[in-house]
Amino acid sequence: xxxxxxxxxxxxxxxxxxxxxxxxxxxxxxxxxxxxxxxxxxxxxxxxxxxxxxxxxxxxxxxxxxxxxxxxxxxxxxxxxxxxxxxxxxxxxxxxxxxxxxxxxxxxxxxxxxxxxxxxxxxxxxxxxxxxxxxxxxxxxxxxxxxxxxxxxxxxxxxxxxxxxxxxxxxxxxxxxxxxxxxxxxxxxxxxxxxxxxxxxxxxxxxxxxxxxxxxxxxxxxxxxxxxxxxxxxxxxxxxxxxxxxxxxxxxxxxxxxxxxxxxxxxxxxxxxxxxxxxxxxxxxxxxxxxxxxxxxxxxxxxxx
Amino acid sequence: xxxxxxxxxxxxxxxxxxxxxxxxxxxxxxxxxxxxxxxxxxxxxxxxxxxxxxxxxxxxxxxxxxxxxxxxxxxxxxxxxxxxxxxxxxxxxxxxxxxxxxxxxxxxxxxxxxxxxxxxxxxxxxxxxxxxxxxxxxxxxxxxxxxxxxxxxxxxxxxxxxxxxxxxxxxxxxxxxxxxxxxxxxxxxxxxxxxxxxxxxxxxxxxxxxxxxxxxxxxxxxxxxxxxxxxxxxxxxxxxxxxxxxxxxxxxxxxxxxxxxxxxxxxxxxxxxxxxxxxxxxxxxxxxxxxxxxxxxxxxxxxxxxxxxxxxxxxxxxxxxxxxxxx
Amino acid sequence: xxxxxxxxxxxxxxxxxxxxxxxxxxxxxxxxxxxxxxxxxxxxxxxxxxxxxxxxxxxxxxxxxxxxxxxxxxxxxxxxxxxxxxxxxxxxxxxxxxxxxxxxxxxxxxxxxxxxxxxxxxxxxxxxxxxxxxxxxxxxxxxxxxxxxxxxxxxxxxxxxxxxxxxxxxxxxxxxxxxxxxxxxxxxxxxxxxxxxxxxxxxxxxxxxxxxxxxxxxxxxxxxxxxxxxxxxxxxxxxxxxxxxxxxxxxxxxxxxxxxxxxxxxxxxxxxxxxxxxxxxxxxxxxxxxxxxxxxxxxxxxxxxxxxxxxxxxxxxxxxxxxxxxxxxxxxxxx
Numbered sequence: 001x002x003x004x005x006x007x008x009x010x011x012x013x014x015x016x017x018x019x020x021x022x023x024x025x026x027x028x029x030x031x032x033x034x035x036x037x038x039x040x041x042x043x044x045x046x047x048x049x050x051x052x053x054x055x056x057x058x059x060x061x062x063x064x065x066x067x068x069x070x071x072x073x074x075x076x077x078x079x080x081x082x083x084x085x086x087x088x089x090x091x092x093x094x095x096x097x098x099x100x101x102x103x104x105x106x107x108x109x110x111x112x113x114x115x116x117x118x119x120x121x122x123x124x125x126x127x128x129x130x131x132x133x134x135x136x137x138x139x140x141x142x143x144x145x146x147x148x149x150x151x152x153x154x155x156x157x158x159x160x161x162x163x164x165x166x167x168x169x170x171x172x173x174x175x176x177x178x179x180x181x182x183x184x185x186x187x188x189x190x191x192x193x194x195x196x197x198x199x200x201x202x203x204x205x206x207x208x209x210x211x212x213x214x215x216x217x218x219x220x221x222x223x224x225x226x227x228x229x230x231x232x233x234x235x236x237x238x239x240x241x242x243x244x245x246x247x248x249x250x251x252x253x254x255x256x257x258x259x260x261x262x263x264x265x266x267x268x269x270x271x272x273x274x275x276x277x278x279x280x281x282x283x284x285x286x287x288x289x290x291x292x293x294x295x296x297x298x299x300x301x302x303x304x305x
Numbered sequence: 306x307x308x309x310x311x312x313x314x315x316x317x318x319x320x321x322x323x324x325x326x327x328x329x330x331x332x333x334x335x336x337x338x339x340x341x342x343x344x345x346x347x348x349x350x351x352x353x354x355x356x357x358x359x360x361x362x363x364x365x366x367x368x369x370x371x372x373x374x375x376x377x378x379x380x381x382x383x384x385x386x387x388x389x390x391x392x393x394x395x396x397x398x399x400x401x402x403x404x405x406x407x408x409x410x411x412x413x414x415x416x417x418x419x420x421x422x423x424x425x426x427x428x429x430x431x432x433x434x435x436x437x438x439x440x441x442x443x444x445x446x447x448x449x450x451x452x453x454x455x456x457x458x459x460x461x462x463x464x465x466x467x468x469x470x471x472x473x474x475x476x477x478x479x480x481x482x483x484x485x486x487x488x489x490x491x492x493x494x495x496x497x498x499x500x501x502x503x504x505x506x507x508x509x510x511x512x513x514x515x516x517x518x519x520x521x522x523x524x525x526x527x528x529x530x531x532x533x534x535x536x537x538x539x540x541x542x543x544x545x546x547x548x549x550x551x552x553x554x555x556x557x558x559x560x561x562x563x564x565x566x567x568x569x570x571x572x573x574x575x576x577x578x579x580x581x582x583x584x585x586x587x588x589x590x591x592x593x594x595x596x597x598x599x600x601x602x603x604x605x606x607x608x609x610x611x612x613x614x615x616x617x618x619x620x621x622x623x624x625x626x627x628x629x630x631x632x
Numbered sequence: 633x634x635x636x637x638x639x640x641x642x643x644x645x646x647x648x649x650x651x652x653x654x655x656x657x658x659x660x661x662x663x664x665x666x667x668x669x670x671x672x673x674x675x676x677x678x679x680x681x682x683x684x685x686x687x688x689x690x691x692x693x694x695x696x697x698x699x700x701x702x703x704x705x706x707x708x709x710x711x712x713x714x715x716x717x718x719x720x721x722x723x724x725x726x727x728x729x730x731x732x733x734x735x736x737x738x739x740x741x742x743x744x745x746x747x748x749x750x751x752x753x754x755x756x757x758x759x760x761x762x763x764x765x766x767x768x769x770x771x772x773x774x775x776x777x778x779x780x781x782x783x784x785x786x787x788x789x790x791x792x793x794x795x796x797x798x799x800x801x802x803x804x805x806x807x808x809x810x811x812x813x814x815x816x817x818x819x820x821x822x823x824x825x826x827x828x829x830x831x832x833x834x835x836x837x838x839x840x841x842x843x844x845x846x847x848x849x850x851x852x853x854x855x856x857x858x859x860x861x862x863x864x865x866x867x868x869x870x871x872x873x874x875x876x877x878x879x880x881x882x883x884x885x886x887x888x889x890x891x892x893x894x895x896x897x898x899x900x901x902x903x904x905x906x907x908x909x910x911x912x913x914x915x916x917x918x919x920x921x922x923x924x925x926x927x928x929x930x931x932x933x934x935x936x937x938x939x940x941x942x943x944x945x946x947x948x949x950x951x952x953x954x955x956x957x958x959x960x961x962x963x964x965x966x967x
Contacts, residue, residue, distance in 0.1 A: 027787050028742055038322065197739035201803065203699055205753030206726040208719070215752075219743040347822035348793075446912070460913050490684035490849065490914075495893035495907040517823055520852070520895025524902035544899045561827035563856040565879065565894045566901070566965075571834070572856070574827030578792050594824075 029222070035299040042295025045288035052285060056104040065095035067102035068253040078273055088273035090263070099255050100277045106256040107282075110171035111236040117175025119229050122182025123221060127213050129183070130190025141187065144180050152177065160248045167250045174239060178232060185224050193220050223300035230293035234286045241282070257282045309478040309511050310336040310359075310396075315371035315381070317351065317358045317535075326582045328354040330535045332371070333609070336479060341505055341512040343526035343543065345519065345558070347579050351535035352515050356481045360398050361388045375479065394424040397472035401484040403464035407456040413440075414452040417471050424475050435474065442507075443470045444500055462493035469500065473508060480505075481513040486521060498525050519562045523547060531555050534580055534590030537609055541616025551618045553597045556626050589621070597622040639708075640811060640843050641673040641696065646705035648688075648695055652918065661918045665691045666867045669705070670944065671952075673811070678837065678844040680858030680875070682851055682890070686914055688867040689847045693813040696845065697729050698722060727757050730804035734816035736796035740788035747784040750774065750802045757807050773802045776839070778832060794825035798832070805836065813845045818853060830857060851894045855879055863887050866917055866925040869944055873951040881964050883953040885930045888963040924955070932961055 036042050064084035065071065071085070075093040079086055087096040129140035159173040193199065194217065202216050241258025243249040250256045257278045264275030317329035329351040336342055346352040358369035359380055373380045375396055380388065400406055408416055417439070418432035427435065433452075440448035443466045456464060465485060472480055482501070486494040502525055505512045514526060522529055522543060530540040531554065539552035550556040557575035577594040580586055586593050592602040601621045609619040646669040651660040665688045673679050683689045694700040696707055698714060706713045714725055730753070733739035740749050750770045754761055761769070771781050777798045788796055797817060804812050814833065818826040834857065837844055848854045854861055861878050863871040863886065871884040882888045892908040910929045915921055924942050927933040937956065944954045955961075 027745075028789065031789075197733040197735055198741045200694075200699055201731070201733060201739050201800070202741075202752065204697055204726065204729075204731045205803070205807075206723040206756040207752070208756075211756065216741050220741070222743075347824060462913055491851065491890060491893045491895075492684065492910045493913060494895070496910075498895070499907055518895060519823070519897040520902075523897050523899040524895060547897070547899050558823055559897065561824045562897045563827075563830070563850075563852040564897060565852040565855050565891065566896065571831055572827035574831060575824040576828075578794060578825070579822060 032223075032296075032299040036295050039295040039298065041291045042299075045291040045295070048284060049288045049292070052104065052281065052288075053108060056101050056108060059101045060098060060105075063095065063098050063101075065098045067094065067098040067255065069098075070094055076271055078271075087277045088271075090274055091267075091271075094253075096273060096277055100257075100260060100281060103255045103257045103260045103278055104281055104285075106167065106250055106254060107237050107240055107258065107285075110167060110174075110240050110256070111233045113168055114171040114175035114178055114236045115229050115232045117172055118178035118182050118232060119225060120179075121176065122179035123186050123218060123225060125179065126183040126186025126188075127190050127217055127221070130187040131194055131209065131213050131217060133191075133194075137187070141184075144183055147177075147180055156243060156248065160243075167254070167256075170249075171236070171240070174236065178236065182225070182228060182232075185228055186221055189221055189224050190217055193217050227293055227297045227300065230289055230296055234289045237282070237286065307338050308335045309338050309375065311372075311374040312336075312359065313372040313374070315355060315358065315369065315373060317354050317363065317367060317369045319364070320366045320368070321583075324583070327585075328367070328535055328582055329358065329369075331609075332537055334530055334537065334540065336511045336513065338478070338511055339505055339509045340528065341501070341514060341526045343522040343529040344513060344515045344532060345517065345522060345529055346532035347517055349534075349579055349582055350532040351582070352532045353483050355532075356398065356483065356513060356515060360392060360396065360481065361385065362398070390424075393420055393472075393477070394475045395477050396479040396481070397475075397477045398481040398483065399465070399468045399472050399485055401487050403461070403468040404456060406468055407464065409456050411455070412452070413454055413456065413459075413467055417452075417467070417474060420471060420474050436470075439470045439474055440467070443467075443473070443504070444496070445470070462489055462497065465489065465497060466500070469504070473504065473510065476508055477510060479513065480510050481515070483515045484517070485514070487516070487518070494521075501525055519547075519558060531558070534585050535582060536590065536619065537617075538591065538620070539616070539618040540609075545616055550626065551612055551616070552620045553595045553622065553626060554591050557594075557596075589619075597624070597626065638675045639672045640675045640710065642706075642708040642711075643669055643671050643696065644706045644708065645670060646692075646695060646702050646707065648691055648700065648702050663918050664867050664920065665917065666695065666702070668944075669869060671862060671869065671872055673843060673845060675810075675843055676841065677859045678846055678857055680854035680861040681845065681847045681864060682849065682854045682861060683864035684849060684890075684914055686866075686917060687864040688917075689849075689864050690815055691867075692864070693731065693815050693845065693847050697726075697731055697813055699731075723757065726753075727807040728810040730807065730809040730812045732797070732800050732804050732812060732814045732817045735820050736793050736800050737788060737791075739800050740796060742788055745785050745787055746774075746779070746791075746799055749788070749799060750806055753803060753807045769806060770802075773806045776805065776836065777802045778828075792825075793821050794828060797821060797825075797829055801829075801832065801836070805840065808840070809842070811843045811845065813847065815847045816849070817846075819848065819850065826853070833857065851890055863890070866914065866920060868925060869952065869954060870926065871951070871953045871955075872944075873953075874949065877949055877951060879965075883947070883951065883958045883961075883963065884926075884955045885932050885961065885963060886926050888965070889929075891965055932957055 071089060071093045074080065074083060074085055074089045076091055077085060077089045079088045085095050087100065089095055125140065129137045155177055159170055163169040163173055199212060199216055202212050240249055240256055241261060244256055244258035245262040250259055260278035261275060261282065264278065268275040312332060312334050315329055315332040316327065319326045319328055332355055344352045357363050359373045361380065361383065363369060369381050371381055375391060380391065414433060414436055417436040418429065421427040421432040421435055437448045437452050440452055445451050445463060445466050451459065459467065486497050489497060498521060501512060504510065516522060526543045528541065529543050529546055530537050531552065532538065533554050539546060539555050546555055547559065550559060560573035561575060563572060575594050580590055588604045589602045589607050592598045595602065607619045607621045609617050611617050646666060648666040650663040650665055652663050653660050669692060681689045681692060691700060695702045702715055707715050709725060714722060747770050750773060751766050754766050754769065770784065774781060774784065779798050779802065818829050821829060836842060846854060846857050855875055858875050861873065861875050862869055863884065865886050871878065871887045878887060879891065882891060889908055889910045892905065896902045912929055915928055921928050923938040923940055927937040940956055942954045942956045944952050946952055
């Protein structure tokens with residue numbers, strides 16, 4: 001080759017060494033996680049959430065009382081450390097701490113189930129509508145519009161009639177309603193991703209539509225999907241509380257945070273511990289989730305700040 | 306001729322998450338009345354950041370120090386409200402993408418007249434007349450009709466003309482144009498460069514043309530300044546730098562630029578990649594890519610020193626710059 | 633030895649329109665992106681396609697590769713029309729036909745590693761190649777385009793534009809194609825990197841016996857790489873000629889205007905020459921002028937230019953020109 005390489009063969013190695021310090025790649029996800037862990041509020045939220053989840057799962061085994069056991073000697077009693085009612089008992093003499101932990105478990109379970117269901121359906125539906133576009137998109141998205149227009153509570157009541165006895169199935173059903181927003185978000189993202197040149201490159205490389213959707217589009221949806229999912233979890237927890245408040249949610253003797261709060265609220269003046277424990281957990285969880293969602297948004301889209 | 310802008314010891318640093326990046330270091334230059342100075346460099350050379358800092362338009366995590374004397378006021382570190390009395394009036398800037406600098410919801414006329422009302426205290430009628438006159442001078446056909454249009458109704462070339470008109474409304478002493486023709490087609494680009502040439506003559510405005518395209522520089526600039534790794538590495542009159550470059554990077558740029566009139570078999574590109582500002586090489590920032598480097602370049606950064614009368618360069622190598630032909 | 637006379641690709645009467653929706657109840661506009669395009673590409677040559685934005689040059693590249701379906705006309709690849717091939721057969725053809733994009737970073741999937749990106753066409757086009765061989769071929773191709781093997785597990789965002797473009801080139805090369813469409817491959821790159829990539833493309837062309845279609849708005853670059861050059865204006869071919877002929881003796885007024893407008897990196901020559909500015913700007917491709925579409929900006933336009941659409945005539949030297957006045961005009965630069 002004419003030109004520059006002449007005299008400095010000996011120095012080229014040095015120049016190369018300068019040019020390549022880091023052979024190991026950092027993926028976008030790793031980058032985002034690094035940014036997330038640098039965000040103190042988000043980091044604290046993650047630890048608090050993990051602590052709540054662990055405690056909700058392990059805690060019941062460490063307590064002297066189970067959530068449905070009635071202590072006839074302690075009805076409507078404030079916290080009593082000697083008997084092991086650390087957070088008091090309710091009107092039926094059941095241990096509040098045990099009930100709160102069970103309620104947290106239940107709330108987390110339904111939230112997780114409904115979120116996963118809504119995310120899966122939303123991604124598939126939105127990505128397919130967005131990628132194929134045209135008439136397919138028009139029909140699929142009009143269906144979403146119609147679903148939006150129908151009253152939510154009507155569906156819930158129908159679902160309660162169908163799944164009345166099983167809160168988990170009920171929330172699978174609620175997940176099946178919650179995907180609408182997800183689908184819209186995913187469709188919008190897909191529309192912009194499919195304009196990017198790497199999609200065209202994949203087509204030129206012979207990839208079919210579904211290869212493109214699953215290999216090239218869906219992985220690039222991580223950002224909005226994760227953010228939206230962290231916002232869906234609190235929404236479902238609140239939905240559950242609302243339904244329980246209406247008496248459509250979890251059945252006795254099982255309980256959930258929403259049920260506990262709705263039971264505790266009317267008697268909060270006389271028996272504050274009935275309201276305080278579940279409310280505190282719910283508030284802490286919602287706060288942590290929304291801090292986490294904020295943190296994720298900043299971490300995944302650093303340019304948008 | 307009198308110097309309208311004197312920049313001294315300009316540094317621009319950006320605070321990153323846990324470090325600082327120096328985008329511009331020790332920049333000195335002067336700009337004479339009516340002169341056109343081209344600032345040439347590749348992405349990351351600091352060429353845009355230097356002038357954004359002079360305009361007080363750095364991103365929030367950016368900080369500038371040094372001096373940029375516009376007449377007898379220092380623009381660096383000036384409070385934003387005082388800066389506003391100079392920006393748009395004495396010193397103006399236009400950008401590569403005019404669409405981002407125009408408000409899409411306002412008519413061209415409204416946006417331009419506002420500048421005159423604010424800086425010159427014109428009443429609305431007088432401002433409107435001046436706007437239409439200026440639109441005509443920058444070569445916009447049917448200026449009355451175009452003045453009543455919204456930005457999206459104009460083509461890219463027209464929008465850039467509108468931006469130039471807006472920048473020139475108050476007859477500023479200095480106009481900074483950051484890649485003003487990069488987004489335009491060749492034929493429109495040619496019209497634009499013609500316009501620049503005439504305007505600096507007509508208004509006595511000094512023009513700073515920030516670009517990566519040596520072809521654009523050749524036709525318009527009186528002097529040029531080549532930047533690399535946040536520093537000026539060579540500056541001088543355009544002709545001397547083109548026909549007798551003294552810095553290996555300037556030479557490399559010239560050899561990398563394809564020439565429409567002569568077809569070389571191969572280009573002689575500069576090897577390697579531009580450095581990232583976060584990891585500037587020790588010594589001379591260009592040494593990893595330089596064909597003329599020797600031991601000193603690895604350790605010591607060459608200062609910008611005068612060569613002959615009119616030019617300066619920052620390079621230790623003093624011999625003749627000639628590529629060896631290796632078969 | 634390559635047979636340089638063989639027609640690798642032949643485009644016949646190709647047209648492409650886009651419908652622009654004008655609202656729910658209005659009739660959509662027809663945007664005529666390409667009209668009646670005819671040309672051939674010979675094995676081993678580089679055909680440059682130049683034109684300003686909106687002239688249809690990228691659309692043409694995509695129609696050749698069947699990334700967009702043309703509305704009319706045929707694309708003959710080695711004599712076979714590929715416009716109406718069933719999906720599976722077209723997929724087989726894609727081994728031979730590849731593309732390099734303008735924006736190197738946008739053309740790489742940010743969630744995949746360099747190795748996965750480069751291997752991607754192999755996975756879909758040649759599933760018979762096993763993982764081990766695939767990796768070897770990826771490494772070989774990376775070496776050919778000047779990427780270091782240890783970059784294989786990195787992600788696109790860790791690369792600069794020039795290196796990212798090398799990744800894009802490696803992806804195009806891995807299926808050992810015969811023809812690569814380069815769509816503005818250096819426009820987004822810094823000057824010093826541009827030259828590296830142009831040299832790389834010309835080396836690869838020799839090494840692998842490639843045929844290139846090089847699309848660009850930059851005449852200097854096209855001139856540098858191309859054997860023959862095709863000039864597009866508003867979706868039509870206005871001139872097609874050997875590179876030197878086109879630059880030394882343009883026959884179409886638009887070609888001349890483009891040539892005089894190119895910035896020259898040479899101050900003395902830049903000052904001397906007069907830029908023959910074109911009047912106004914490109915008309916909208918939705919509402920094209922009658923007759924010759926260039927007449928609204930042409931300094932040589934006459935009345936009859938508005939009436940007749942100039943055909944693409946074959947003239948001496950195997951050139952094509954679409955101007956009814958080409959014989960009368962002397963358009964040599966400097967004339």
